[in-house]
Amino acid sequence: MASRVTIKEIAKALGLSTMTVSRALNNRSNVTELTKKKVWDMAQKMGYRPNYIAKSLVLNKTFSIGVVIPEIAHSFFPEVIRGIEDVTYAEDYQLIFTHSAEDQERERRALTALEAKRVDGILISTAQSSKDYTPFTELIESGMPMVFFDRCVYDIGASCVSMNDLESSREITEHLIQHGYKKIAHLSGPPEVSIGKKRLDGFLKALKEHKMEVKDGWIQEAGFQEKGGYDAMMHLLELSKEDRPEAVVAVNDPAAFGAMQAIIDHGLKIPDDIAIVGFTDDIRAKLMPVPLTTIRQPAYEMGKKDAEKLIKVIDKKDEKIEEIVIESQLIVRQSCGCNKLEAD
Amino acid sequence: MASRVTIKEIAKALGLSTMTVSRALNNRSNVTELTKKKVWDMAQKMGYRPNYIAKSLVLNKTFSIGVVIPEIAHSFFPEVIRGIEDVTYAEDYQLIFTHSAEDQERERRALTALEAKRVDGILISTAQSSKDYTPFTELIESGMPMVFFDRCVYDIGASCVSMNDLESSREITEHLIQHGYKKIAHLSGPPEVSIGKKRLDGFLKALKEHKMEVKDGWIQEAGFQEKGGYDAMMHLLELSKEDRPEAVVAVNDPAAFGAMQAIIDHGLKIPDDIAIVGFTDDIRAKLMPVPLTTIRQPAYEMGKKDAEKLIKVIDKKDEKIEEIVIESQLIVRQSCGCNKLEAD
DNA sequence: TTGTACGCGTTATCAA
DNA sequence: TTGATAACGCGTACAA
Numbered sequence: 001m002a003s004r005v006t007i008k009e010i011a012k013a014l015g016l017s018t019m020t021v022s023r024a025l026n027n028r029s030n031v032t033e034l035t036k037k038k039v040w041d042m043a044q045k046m047g048y049r050p051n052y053i054a055k056s057l058v059l060n061k062t063f064s065i066g067v068v069i070p071e072i073a074h075s076f077f078p079e080v081i082r083g084i085e086d087v088t089y090a091e092d093y094q095l096i097f098t099h100s101a102e103d104q105e106r107e108r109r110a111l112t113a114l115e116a117k118r119v120d121g122i123l124i125s126t127a128q129s130s131k132d133y134t135p136f137t138e139l140i141e142s143g144m145p146m147v148f149f150d151r152c153v154y155d156i157g158a159s160c161v162s163m164n165d166l167e168s169s170r171e172i173t174e175h176l177i178q179h180g181y182k183k184i185a186h187l188s189g190p191p192e193v194s195i196g197k198k199r200l201d202g203f204l205k206a207l208k209e210h211k212m213e214v215k216d217g218w219i220q221e222a223g224f225q226e227k228g229g230y231d232a233m234m235h236l237l238e239l240s241k242e243d244r245p246e247a248v249v250a251v252n253d254p255a256a257f258g259a260m261q262a263i264i265d266h267g268l269k270i271p272d273d274i275a276i277v278g279f280t281d282d283i284r285a286k287l288m289p290v291p292l293t294t295i296r297q298p299a300y301e302m303g304k305k306d307a308e309k310l311i312k313v314i315d316k317k318d319e320k321i322e323e324i325v326i327e328s329q330l331i332v333r334q335s336c337g338c339n340k341l342e343a344d
Numbered sequence: 345m346a347s348r349v350t351i352k353e354i355a356k357a358l359g360l361s362t363m364t365v366s367r368a369l370n371n372r373s374n375v376t377e378l379t380k381k382k383v384w385d386m387a388q389k390m391g392y393r394p395n396y397i398a399k400s401l402v403l404n405k406t407f408s409i410g411v412v413i414p415e416i417a418h419s420f421f422p423e424v425i426r427g428i429e430d431v432t433y434a435e436d437y438q439l440i441f442t443h444s445a446e447d448q449e450r451e452r453r454a455l456t457a458l459e460a461k462r463v464d465g466i467l468i469s470t471a472q473s474s475k476d477y478t479p480f481t482e483l484i485e486s487g488m489p490m491v492f493f494d495r496c497v498y499d500i501g502a503s504c505v506s507m508n509d510l511e512s513s514r515e516i517t518e519h520l521i522q523h524g525y526k527k528i529a530h531l532s533g534p535p536e537v538s539i540g541k542k543r544l545d546g547f548l549k550a551l552k553e554h555k556m557e558v559k560d561g562w563i564q565e566a567g568f569q570e571k572g573g574y575d576a577m578m579h580l581l582e583l584s585k586e587d588r589p590e591a592v593v594a595v596n597d598p599a600a601f602g603a604m605q606a607i608i609d610h611g612l613k614i615p616d617d618i619a620i621v622g623f624t625d626d627i628r629a630k631l632m633p634v635p636l637t638t639i640r641q642p643a644y645e646m647g648k649k650d651a652e653k654l655i656k657v658i659d660k661k662d663e664k665i666e667e668i669v670i671e672s673q674l675i676v677r678q679s680c681g682c683n684k685l686e687a688d
Numbered sequence: 689t690t691g692t693a694c695g696c697g698t699t700a701t702c703a704a
Numbered sequence: 705t706t707g708a709t710a711a712c713g714c715g716t717a718c719a720a
Contacts, residue, residue: 006713017691022715030689047486052460053400054713057696062397064440064461072426075627078416085416085443089450094457096408097441099429106433113438116396117408142391283419287631350697361707366699374705398697401712 005048014042025050056118064094065310066114068124070102070151071224074254075283076299077125080149083303084123091311093120100127102224108135121145121310126153128224131192145313149306150297152194154323159313161306161324165195168295168328169202169249170209172277175293175330176247177210179338181275184212185245187222187232187255199251199279218245222255229258237266247275247336253282256292260335264289271337281331291333298326349392358386369394400462408438409654410458412468414446414495415568418598419627420643421469424493427647428467435655437464444471446568452479465489465654470497472568475536489657493650494641496538498667503657505650505668509539512639512672513546513593516621519637519674520591521554523682525619528556529589531566531576531599543595543623562589566599573602581610591619591680597626600636604679608633615681625675635677642670 007021014021016035023031024039025048031039042048056062065088069077081097088095096119098110107127114122122144124136133153140146140157152160176184186203189196200219207214217239222232229250236245250256256278263274270276270290278285281296305324313319332338351365358365360379367375368383369392386392400406409432413421425441432439440463442454451471458466466488468480477497484490484501496504520528530547533540544563551558561583566576573594580589594600600622607618614620614634622629625640649668657663676682 008713018714019692019716020690023690026715032689035689049486050460051462051713053397053406053462054696055715056397057401057698057713058715060696067441072422072429075419078422081441082416082443085441089443092457094461095441097411097425097429097439099426099433113436116394117438118395118397142393284628284631287628287633289631352697362697363699363708364706367706370699376705379705395697398712399699401697401714402699404712 005043005046006051007048010039010042010046010048013046014038060118062118062120063092064096064117064119065307066096066098066110066117066119066122066124068098068100068107068110068114068122070100070107070125070127072099074224076150076280076297079299080125080303080306083300083305084307085303087304087307087311093311102128104129104132111135111139115139115142115144119144121147121314123147123149123306123310125149126151126193128190128193145310147306147310147313149302150195152323154194157321159309159321159324161302161309161326162194163295163297163302163328164325165198166202166205168330169199169279170206171202171330172279172293172295173203173206173249174209175332175338176249176275176277176336177206177212179336181247182212183215183218183245184247184249185215185218185220185236187220187229187236187248187250187259189224189251189255190221196251203249215243215245217243222251222259224252224254226254226258226261229255230262231258233259233262234266237262237268245274247271248277250276250278253278253280253285253292253294256294256335257282257284257288260288260290260292271335275337276335278335285331286333288335290335293333293336293338294331296329296331298328302326349387349390350395351392354383354386354390354392357390358382404462406462406464407436408440408461408463409651410440410442410454410461410463410466410468412442412444412451412454412458412466414444414451414469414471416443418568420494420624420641423643424469424647424650427644427649428651429647431648431651431655437655446472448473448476455479455483459483459486459488463488465491465658467491467493467650467654469493470495470537472534472537489654491650491654491657493646494539496667498538501665503653503665503668505646505653505670506538507639507641507646507672508669509542510546510549512674513543513623514550515546515674516623516637516639517547517550517593518553519676519682520593520619520621520680521550521556523680525591526556527559527562527589528591528593529559529562529564529580531564531573531580531592531594531603533568533595533599534565540595547593559587559589561587566595566603568596568598570598570602570605573599574606575602577603577606578610581606581612589618591615592621594620594622597622597624597629597636597638600638600679601626601628601632604632604634604636615679619681620679622679629675630677632679634679637677637680637682638675640673640675642672646670 100107220232278294444451492504564576622638
């Protein structure tokens with residue numbers, strides 16, 4: 001229940017038509033400077049506040065962009081949001097924020113709500129449990145501008161901003177191989193999620209290039225959170241000492257944090273008994289008891305590029321569908337034990 | 345540009361009036377089950393999507409709540425957002441998210457935008473640079489439901505959910521005093537911001553109760569971020585050895601992190617040369633090289649209570665203005681050196 | 689430069 | 705139970 005003053009009342013107060021008032025308030029050219037000033041002064045005096053709901057209805061444009069985030073607690077996403085917000089603020093869009101909590105049903109409801117609110121476009125990173133892509137395809141086919149980031153769905157008509165996940169995963173695995181590790185396991189994400197699959201593929205590619213074997217059970221699905229990482233690592237630790245991996249590539253940092261805890265709880269040392277590497281460069285990675293070797297994801301930049309692309313799509317200035325890839329960076333710390341092995 | 349099917353088209357296709365269709369879609373009682381079913385089936389078949397913009401215009405209600413956050417990178421706020429989102433999701437409100445980046449001008453623009461979008465209410469934590477409260481008062485006087493959290497403005501007609509800041513600050517300072525520290529300094533927040541003032545007052549209260557002195561320059565304004573904490577601490581470190589404090593109470597954890605770095609850069613040891621405590625229990629606090637003694641703020645709960653109160657205000661079920669206080673908890677770690685002193 | 693008529697998609701009101 | 709009309713606040717198209 002905000003203010004009640006409308007352009008009609010301003011018009012009446014000044015003896016003008018609503019149209020003239022509307023034009024004046026929008027700073028159109030075809031209004032006398034004098035009347036423009038009169039209108040602005042009166043609007044100020046009467047406490048007029050524009051009603052974007054009415055404006056949106058007639059213009060068929062809401063100046064809002066929907067954002068769907070799978071996990072707000074993960075430090076990666078707030079950074080992405082900062083990037084998105086910096087762009088959308090400058091372009092005068094508001095963000096309608098929704099949180100899928102990694103749940104497909106919540107994600108679906110979020111998309112329905114965003115559609116009902118007639119957002120001008122949607123930025124989304126898919127939930128871990130999303131296996132059914134029809135909500136995305138239907139929305140895109142209906143003409144809703146949509147750009148994915150980080151966790152994408154390909155070949156359904158939307159652009160995507162992501163990291164070079166496969167190559168980065170291959171690189172960090174290669175790093176372990178170069179430093180003498182022979183038995184390497186992977187804590188994977190869900191294979192339905194793009195980055196889960198790509199990071200697994202990169203891991204396998206590195207091993208294949210070196211003709212290294214992957215034992216049964218050396219690929220454990222962990223998901224993207226600490227708990228999953230802990231549980232999956234526990235499975236690896238139950239293997240006989242001979243079968244137990246010497247090094248672990250985790251799908252992301254939170255999963256790695258959970259796994260590190262599991263290793264410690266199991267009475268083993270990082271990296272001496274088991275080396276581990278992550279993916280993200282979470283704000284906590286360098287602060288862990290054994291600082292985590294990881295891949296740095298430029299989250300802020302990803303958000304920025306994502307928002308920029310979406311606005312181009314909305315403005316129809318750039319309708320081509322593309323995969324925008326952001327370069328990552330290997331950050332070597334102590335958890336991979338590579339300094340130690342080099343010294344040997 | 346979402347779908348184009350309207351209730352009017354459904355009505356035409358079925359030979360009904362728009363009103364009947366509207367009633368059917370909203371599951372009103374005064375419609376035959378038969379026609380209700382026919383309408384739903386046709387809506388499904390034609391791919392109808394409700395237009396909440398139009399609905400909002402006539403109902404004068406948007407089902408959206410505006411949120412103004414000063415700093416998304418600070419781990420405290422994403423946690424608050426999780427709390428807010430859990431409540432608003434259950435109540436079918438969407439969140440319009442804005443970020444003031446600690447800047448008063450951005451905050452003002454955010455509020456204007458939220459008003460223009462006719463949000464049903466606003467949740468806000470004020471920006472560090474906010475000294476002029478008129479944007480808040482005008483909005484509240486115009487009838488906009490508004491509830492502050494953490495950083496509040498009092499006596500302008502809005503409720504507030506916050507911690508017992510003064511008492512918590514007194515408690516953590518008292519903790520230092522109990523363990524033998526005589527020379528204690530404070531890295532303060534901006535005095536214009538509620539928590540800055542309250543935490544300073546709590547600090548002073550503890551000293552006063554023990555008739556301890558506060559030297560000139562022992563209260564340094566640091567603001568809420570690492571850089572400010574670093575710079576302010578540097579000023580303290582420039583004091584002569586005799587005047588230099590033995591312990592420091594920082595206004596929040598990020599400021600403490602910056603200060604810790606300054607102490608290390610100055611070649612001193614924590615807590616042996618200088619003890620330090622923070623406020624927040626940031627996700628990083630326990631991971632620091634010397635784990636930080638701090639006050640835990642129940643961020644999730646704060647967000648939840650905040651959203652619950654706002655929705656009550658919106659529904660006019662509870663119009664009383666109140667200060668909702670959430671209890672905090674002292675978390676003792678190594679940075680205060682209190683274990684050491686106890687052992688002595 | 690200014691004004692008139694109408695439409696955006698939906699719901700409330702009141703009558704049938 | 706259903707329908708006709710008006711209204712929400714604003715902008716477009718066209719006329720004056």
